[in-house]
Amino acid sequence: MIKNIQQFQHFPFHLVDPSPWPILMSFSLLNLTIGAVSYMHGYPYGGTILSLGFVLTVYGMILWFKDVVVEASYLGHHTKQVKDGIMIGVVLFIISEVFAFLSVFWAYFHSSLSPAIEIGGAWPPLGITPLDPFAIPLLNTFLLLSSGAFITYGHHALIAGKRKAAINGVILTVILAIVFTGLQYFEYSEAGFTMADGVYGSTFYASTGLHGVHVIIGTIFILVGLIRIINYQLTNTHHNGFESSILYWHFVDVVWLFLFVAVYFWGNT
Structure with a gap:
């Protein structure tokens, strides 16, 4: 009915x-x-x-x-009006995610800008050996920014009607995202501190771990778009879900830049 x-x-x-x-x-x-x-x-x-x-x-x-x-x-x-409403919803969702990361960064800077005497008045706290920002973190920065470039290439290729190029661009994005997640896991397993090691461990794993979860979600998001492109469900004029995944992925890229500069680089000095 x-x-x-x-x-x-x-x-x-x-x-x-x-x-x-x-x-x-x-x-x-x-x-x-x-x-x-x-x-x-x-x-x-x-x-x-x-x-x-x-x-x-x-x-x-x-x-x-x-x-x-x-x-x-x-x-x-x-319809166009429905797709516009969905895109507004995605934008509002990403804004809510911005505030989620803002709370984590707030906790990090609250403890790092004025270290308490209980942790030795220093950041990183005494006894903590931070990770080298120019090792895995720098490599992950290159991988994530490259994935952002490839997903943008795939988007423009899809709009231009170049289906094969779009598929290749998205596949490369997914591969780089999986490698990023694998390196993040390796970094965690080799780190000399855990989440239980005071405020430094808590803020480090809360910030990078939250970002890692978003990378996994974004990877699945893009992978679904790839499957839909392969199955001819997305065209040059009808790919709202794919554009939403791209917007989400660029958000993940930007957050990682802040993490690299603040947590890995500045937090290591």
């Missing part, structure tokens, strides 16, 4: 069909949060609850996003 009504509607907006995925995601995220807190405090079955919450959350996202892709690619519900 709803679909029949939408065929005769006199406005360009999409009336979303009733969906079970929002309520599923709500309970999944609640389960994920409870599991995370239980695991961190060492409660029995905390890890099991956390894993279950993660699986349910990912499963709910896949089902929900699948419906959105069907609405956009096959049902034609995403």
Whole structure:
């Protein structure tokens, strides 16, 4: 009945069909949060609850996003006005992410600009050997900026109708992103301090770890766009989701530059 009504509607907006995925995601995220807190405090079955919450959350996202892709690619519900609204939503989401990182940087500068006497009045604190900014961090900077250039190349190639070039650009972006994540993991495993080593360890892993999570999410975001390009679901005039992933990835690039300068370079002097 709803679909029949939408065929005769006199406005360009999409009336979303009733969906079970929002309520599923709500309970999944609640389960994920409870599991995370239980695991961190060492409660029995905390890890099991956390894993279950993660699986349910990912499963709910896949089902929900699948419906959105069907609405956009096959049902034609995403008109220009709908796409503009979605893009505004993505921009507002990225703004909220800016403030999330702002809180982390605030904590970092609060402790580093005026080090407390409890940590020796110095930054890095006494006993902490910081990472060399010109080793893996510099290499990761090159990789991430290069990935930003390749994703931009793929975007312009898609707009120009050069499908093969667009696919190659996006593939290179995904490869560089995976290498970045692998090097980040190697850096963590070789670091001489942990998150439990005072305020330095806490702010270092909170900032770089939060960014690492965003890199993983952005990689998946771009990978979905790559699959849709390969399946001819995205064209030179219809690639709103792909543009959203590019915007998100450039945000990740900019945040990393601040991290490299403030946490790795300045924090090492």
